[in-house]
Amino acid sequence: MPFIRIAVFGLTLAPEEIRHLQQGTTDLMTTVMHKPLEGTAVFVEQINQGGWSIAGKPVQIAAHVEATIGLGTNTAAEKTQFMKEMMRLLRAVLGNELREETYITFHEFDHDSYGRGGLSRTEREHRRAVA
Numbered sequence: 001m002p003f004i005r006i007a008v009f010g011l012t013l014a015p016e017e018i019r020h021l022q023q024g025t026t027d028l029m030t031t032v033m034h035k036p037l038e039g040t041a042v043f044v045e046q047i048n049q050g051g052w053s054i055a056g057k058p059v060q061i062a063a064h065v066e067a068t069i070g071l072g073t074n075t076a077a078e079k080t081q082f083m084k085e086m087m088r089l090l091r092a093v094l095g096n097e098l099r100e101e102t103y104i105t106f107h108e109f110d111h112d113s114y115g116r117g118g119l120s121r122t123e124r125e126h127r128r129a130v131a
Helices: 014-031 076-094 121-130
Strands: 003-009 041-047 063-072 101-108
Touching: 003 014, 014 041, 014 121, 063 076, 076 101
Parallel strands: 003 041, 063 101
Antiparallel strands: 003 063
């Protein structure tokens, strides 16, 4: 944990642009959010079909970011700073046409409600403490 999903609509990103989003997001997670590098996963999804509208009007370029983190592991100030820096990163890659109505959300889960490698975070921490 964390897992970050970035959905991009309207652009076909070059491999280096995808990598820029992945690395920039990873850097924000490790610095602003104080998450360990190990276990930080970033998925960039390109949506090339369908439609996106804001205020009832179609847009040509849009993005949405969802970050899944452990409940209570970050302050409101850290989350606010992440959102600010994430928007800056999105605009650097996608351009200034990206609208203000670009949502960056956090899903926070209790440590028993998520895991990786088949182990919940609680179990992983327990095993680390015993070792």
